[in-house]
Each structure stands twice: as C-alpha cells, then as structure tokens.
Amino acid sequence: MGDNRKKLRVLQVNKLYYPVTGGIERVVQQIAEGLKDKVDMRVLVCQRKGRTVTEKINSVWVKRSSSLGVIASLPISFSFFWHLRKISKNCDIIQFHMPFPLGDLACLLSGYKGKVVVWWHSDIVRQKKMMKLYRPVMEAFLKRADVIIVATKGHIEGSAYLKPYRKKCVVIPFGVEKAIFEDSTKWLERENKVKENLEINKEVRFLFVGRLVYYKGCKILLEAFRNVKNAKLIMVGNGPMENELKQIVKKYGLEKKVEFLGNINEKELQEQYKACDALVLPSIVRSEAFGLVQIEAMAYGKPVINTNLPSGVPYVSRHMETGLTVKPGNISELEKAMNWLVEHEEERLAMGKRARERVEQEYTVEKMLERVERIY
Known part of the structure; x- marks a missing residue:
C-alpha cells in the first residue's frame, strides 16, 4: 500500500540566506535543499537592507523580511515578527538557527504551538552588553525548544549557557559541501594518495583559510611561522587586519615565504586544498565554534593544526590522529607543531589519510541530513 501520510511542514529560520555564504547560511541551505x-x-x-521579497531558490520557497539595516550583526526587521506569526500557523516544526535574538523573541510572541528545533551554532561572545538584555529571552526560548542540535560535544561543554539544557541536546556534525566532497574524492582516486619518492627536504605548504580578523589568530600564526624552516604559508581571505599582517610579513622579511591570495572562488579554493600539505586554524577565541574549513581540508586528505578552544574546534580534527592541537595564542606551541609536520613527512601523510577517513565516517552532508530528518 502507498504511504498516504501528509508531508511534515517545516520552516527554517535564520538571519540571512544564500547568496550570503557564511557558515550558518551554508548549513541552512544544505538542510533546506537536501x-x-x-x-x-x-x-x-531577513534582508540585510530593503523590502520584503519572496522567491524560489533551487526549488526552495524563501521569504526575506524587510529590514532597515544591520546593527551589531542583527537585522532590524519589524515585518519579521508578522511573517513568522503568519507562516507558523501552518507549520509542524520550526527550526531556528542560533544565535539570532530576533528569531527567539518572534517565536515567543507568535503564539506558535508546534515543535521547535534549535540548531545552536555558537554562544554570543563579543556583544556582552546586548547579552545582558537578551539572556532572559534566550533562556525562555531554550526552555521552549523541544530539541537543541549542536555540531560537537564541545559546543555543550564549552558553552556558558547550554549545560542546563544538555538533556535536550543532540549532536549532529556538519557535512562537508557536496561539491568539495565529490571533487576531493575524484582527486584522491587520481592521486591514489600514495606518494612515492618522498622528497625529504621539499618545501611544505601550510594553508590558512578565513577572514583576516582578530579571533582567527593570524598574528600568532605569522609570529610562529617566522621560525619554521623549509615551508611556505598561503593566506586565503581578506579582512580588516590585512594591512597589519602584510606589515608583519615585511618586518620579518617573509615576503618569499608568505603569500596573500585575498578572496578566491570555490574552484580556486579547491586547488589550494590540493596543493597544500596541511591546514592551520590558529583561532584564539571560542567565537570559532567549529571551523568548517577543517573538514574541507580533511576531505582532501590533509592534516590540520587547530587550537584547544572550549568549543567544537578540537573535536573536529583530533590531536595526533588527524593533525595537531595547540594552546590558543601560544606562539611557541604553534611553531613546534608546524616544524613537527615539516620534519615528519610519513606521519603527516598518515594523519592526512586518517583525516579523510574521519570525514567519510562523520562529516558528509548525507549523514547530517539523515540525522536531521530523524529528529523531524
């Protein structure tokens, strides 16, 4: 007999959506399209700024509520409250992606009686004054939630707010983008990843991918890289610290060893993952909650140097298994870790192989979607 059950009606709620391409927006799109x-x-x-728009993107119905602009990372949108109230009347499940204070408040005021799923991406770390005002709303909303999804156990352990709700928490790791997973699979099959005729003194390429902002630890990275022999560092991304970082490179005479590529497209980024020997994610603040670039590099069979932040970061790539983990902000530990990977080529390749296996076991979009669907 056929299945006559009605489809569940699910609404994903977030600040922004594709073509905005932040980490959270990517996850919302993966779930919506998947x-x-x-x-x-x-x-x-919400819109970043402008009038309400309703459109279909890759066969997904998307409403962007009008907004006066964005202040402290939050869209100023009054129509959002009305839209949520109206749309929620026909929903079985609403999935909110936090942090998004406007979403919490709108849900509590909407009169919505259905199920609430929260994907907790990270704590609010920087806006401390806003946090004092927002915390009672957030606590009421977390009490209201039926399930809270986190990407790693570290999100619960490292959070200042989630511990009282740990019984509601479910771990669902993120999945590496389909295009990257498919490209890396083909490339690894071609390369066969068994490197013969190992060159003992070849220049090892370290890759950094991210915005050039304070919490990414780029200054620490450059200070540590000064004393790394037989290596090159490729910096992908731009941001407010770009000029300062270029000055540090000049000051230490590292122009031939450090290359800034700025923002590059998806295809060029894939080529950088292939060309590098290891990824470095030197973040110093738990605003870095997961580090999607870790699983992207790991998909290409590359080990990762990450930091032992009280967040999901060290849970993604594991110390001495798929890479090395160092103390956040510790120049000498980071320097030692990079030198160790330069000097231990066989171990570096073995870590890269295990990194790829970890992606296959834990970090595919298919696995993520299966787990989300099970919760629905």
Whole structure:
C-alpha cells in the first residue's frame, strides 16, 4: 500500500540566506535543499537592507523580511515578527538557527504551538552588553525548544549557557559541501594518495583559510611561522587586519615565504586544498565554534593544526590522529607543531589519510541530513 501520510511542514529560520555564504547560511541551505523532497520545506530570513521579497531558490520557497539595516550583526526587521506569526500557523516544526535574538523573541510572541528545533551554532561572545538584555529571552526560548542540535560535544561543554539544557541536546556534525566532497574524492582516486619518492627536504605548504580578523589568530600564526624552516604559508581571505599582517610579513622579511591570495572562488579554493600539505586554524577565541574549513581540508586528505578552544574546534580534527592541537595564542606551541609536520613527512601523510577517513565516517552532508530528518 502507498504511504498516504501528509508531508511534515517545516520552516527554517535564520538571519540571512544564500547568496550570503557564511557558515550558518551554508548549513541552512544544505538542510533546506537536501530535505525539500522529504518534507514541505520553507525558509524565513531577513534582508540585510530593503523590502520584503519572496522567491524560489533551487526549488526552495524563501521569504526575506524587510529590514532597515544591520546593527551589531542583527537585522532590524519589524515585518519579521508578522511573517513568522503568519507562516507558523501552518507549520509542524520550526527550526531556528542560533544565535539570532530576533528569531527567539518572534517565536515567543507568535503564539506558535508546534515543535521547535534549535540548531545552536555558537554562544554570543563579543556583544556582552546586548547579552545582558537578551539572556532572559534566550533562556525562555531554550526552555521552549523541544530539541537543541549542536555540531560537537564541545559546543555543550564549552558553552556558558547550554549545560542546563544538555538533556535536550543532540549532536549532529556538519557535512562537508557536496561539491568539495565529490571533487576531493575524484582527486584522491587520481592521486591514489600514495606518494612515492618522498622528497625529504621539499618545501611544505601550510594553508590558512578565513577572514583576516582578530579571533582567527593570524598574528600568532605569522609570529610562529617566522621560525619554521623549509615551508611556505598561503593566506586565503581578506579582512580588516590585512594591512597589519602584510606589515608583519615585511618586518620579518617573509615576503618569499608568505603569500596573500585575498578572496578566491570555490574552484580556486579547491586547488589550494590540493596543493597544500596541511591546514592551520590558529583561532584564539571560542567565537570559532567549529571551523568548517577543517573538514574541507580533511576531505582532501590533509592534516590540520587547530587550537584547544572550549568549543567544537578540537573535536573536529583530533590531536595526533588527524593533525595537531595547540594552546590558543601560544606562539611557541604553534611553531613546534608546524616544524613537527615539516620534519615528519610519513606521519603527516598518515594523519592526512586518517583525516579523510574521519570525514567519510562523520562529516558528509548525507549523514547530517539523515540525522536531521530523524529528529523531524
């Protein structure tokens, strides 16, 4: 007999949506497009600035509520409250992606009686004054939530707010982008990843991918890299610290060893993952909650040097298994870790192999979507 059950009606709620391409926006898009045939899927977000727009993107219905602009990372949108109230009347499940204070408040005021799923991406770390005002709303919303999804156990352990709700928490790791997973699979098959005729003194390429902002630890990285022999450092991304970082490179005479590529497209980034020997994620603040670039590099069979932040970061790539983990902000530990990977080529390749295996076991979009669907 056929299955006559009605499809579940699910609404994804976030600040912004594609073509904005932050880490959270990418996850919202993966869920919306990946489960659109299994459930009746809709998306409600805000405009960065401008009038309300309703559109279909890759067969997903998306409403962007009008906004006066963005202040302290938060869209100023009054129509969002009305849209959520109206759309929620026909929903079985609403999935909110936090932190998004406007979403919490709108849900509590909407009169919505259905199920609430929260994906907790990270704590609010920097806006301390706003946090004092927002905390009672957030606590009421977390009490209201039926399930809280986190990407690693570290998100619960390192959070200042989640511990009282740990019984509601479910771990669902992120999945590496399909295009990257497919490209890396083909490349690894071609390369066969068994390197013969190892060159003992070849220049090892370290790769950094991210915005050039304070919490990414780029200054620490350059200070540590000064004393790394037989190596090159490629910096991908731009941001407010770019000029300062270039001055440090000049000051230490590292122009031939450090290359800034700025923002590059997806295809060029894939080529950089292939060309590098290891990824470095030297973040110093738990604003770095996971580090999606870790699983992207690991998909290409590359080990990762990350930091032991009280967040999901050290849970993704494991110390001495798929890479090395160092203390955040510790120049000498980071320097030692990079030199160790330069000097231990066989171990570096073995870590890269295990990194790829970890991606296959834990970090595919298919696995992520299966787990989300099970929760629905």
